[in-house]
Amino acid sequence: MDKVLLNNLTAQYGDAFYILDTRRFRANVCELKKAFSEIYENFGIAYSYKTNYTPKLCKVIDEMGGYAEVVSDMEAEIALRVGVDPQKIIWNGPYKNYAKVEELLLRGATVNLDSAYEIEEIREIAQRHPKATLNVGIRVNFDIGDGVVSRFGFDIGSADFRAALRLVTETENLHLIGIQCHFATRRLETWHPRAERMVALLDELGLVPEHIDLGGGLFGKMADSLKAQFDSYIPTYDEYAQAVAPVFAERYRKCAEKPLLLVEPGSALVGDCMKFASRVVNIKEVRGKSIATVLGSIYNINPTLNKKNPPLEVVTMGEMQKEYTDLDFGGFTCIESDYLYRHFNGKLAKGDIVIFGNAGSYSVVLKPPFILPNFPIIEITAEGAELVKRGETFDDLFHTFVF
Numbered sequence: 001m002d003k004v005l006l007n008n009l010t011a012q013y014g015d016a017f018y019i020l021d022t023r024r025f026r027a028n029v030c031e032l033k034k035a036f037s038e039i040y041e042n043f044g045i046a047y048s049y050k051t052n053y054t055p056k057l058c059k060v061i062d063e064m065g066g067y068a069e070v071v072s073d074m075e076a077e078i079a080l081r082v083g084v085d086p087q088k089i090i091w092n093g094p095y096k097n098y099a100k101v102e103e104l105l106l107r108g109a110t111v112n113l114d115s116a117y118e119i120e121e122i123r124e125i126a127q128r129h130p131k132a133t134l135n136v137g138i139r140v141n142f143d144i145g146d147g148v149v150s151r152f153g154f155d156i157g158s159a160d161f162r163a164a165l166r167l168v169t170e171t172e173n174l175h176l177i178g179i180q181c182h183f184a185t186r187r188l189e190t191w192h193p194r195a196e197r198m199v200a201l202l203d204e205l206g207l208v209p210e211h212i213d214l215g216g217g218l219f220g221k222m223a224d225s226l227k228a229q230f231d232s233y234i235p236t237y238d239e240y241a242q243a244v245a246p247v248f249a250e251r252y253r254k255c256a257e258k259p260l261l262l263v264e265p266g267s268a269l270v271g272d273c274m275k276f277a278s279r280v281v282n283i284k285e286v287r288g289k290s291i292a293t294v295l296g297s298i299y300n301i302n303p304t305l306n307k308k309n310p311p312l313e314v315v316t317m318g319e320m321q322k323e324y325t326d327l328d329f330g331g332f333t334c335i336e337s338d339y340l341y342r343h344f345n346g347k348l349a350k351g352d353i354v355i356f357g358n359a360g361s362y363s364v365v366l367k368p369p370f371i372l373p374n375f376p377i378i379e380i381t382a383e384g385a386e387l388v389k390r391g392e393t394f395d396d397l398f399h400t401f402v403f
């Protein structure tokens, strides 16, 4: 990013915008796929739409042979509009709109049951369509030693799990396509237990399903400055693959039809594929503290408010810079704690553009309509800048209110 390019971009798109890098996204998908499939060939990626459902990214995953992992009818609709074959849609999530579930099931999608309330819904759909074969999976929940009691999926020791299993295996037109689990903990040491316990569970049940889905919860790539702010080691794709893929390679070595091993990464693929550029609108001193205000907010880049400083680049745009120590970058909202980056040391001037890295996951999808609508997303290609999402307008946000 240099001054000339940024001058052109700000003239066209305004003083704040996201920069998407789908080439990097493709490279991440390839690398993750290679890491696992070198050890266990029948491997696939189901991209977690909720993490960043920019249709351009959803299209890339589809073109690269991946699945769409969705958790709502809204996300299922994105997949359909992007042109994903319904058979490549996997619907998880603790709440499902069963009118849309019925439509998706009839079109061949996979629906993973999460809770007991879904058993009756599925039974009724199966009864209404006796001639259709419906692909149903079951989300399971067990202890992986991460100290978290997850609220997702059926406890494998519960009567509800046995009831769900009975329904899906004993109903003629329901096809138990797979078993899924998802644990949010990203630590490497939690991945081997996921794999071992899934295989042990399937063996106990005497099942070899088409899909074994280990969910998401992988760390992605990041600069060392960001890695240093986590209290656990940040593994590589290869290390995750080595923790789980050999378990499946060994267990299904002699199987003619090996199950498809799926993971559902979101952050791991997209975190480093978006940056956020914003103009410094002011620099002030308050009782000896330097504070720069930018046209952006923590809600643009990190609405989960995890207090981590993203990788940061300052591009000088021509005003005379000054050296600052312990400067904080504050946002446009009126929230006192709205800081995008704290304790910056370096040169800065009003009018400079600050680029915050690792803004790809849980950013654009979680930005609230607070104070300002969201900024455009662009991608820089060999042909120039391409608009991926235009900036939101007043009408985008307010046409649902009654004035």
Ligand SMILES: Cc1ncc(COP(=O)(O)O)c(C=O)c1O
Residues within 6 Å of the ligand: 048, 051, 069, 092, 093, 182, 184, 215, 216, 217, 218, 264, 265, 266, 267, 268, 361
């Ligand atoms: C079912 C499921 N799969 C995948 C993901 C993606 O997780 P992450 O982006 O944290 O890896 C999530 C996140 O909440 C999820 O709930």
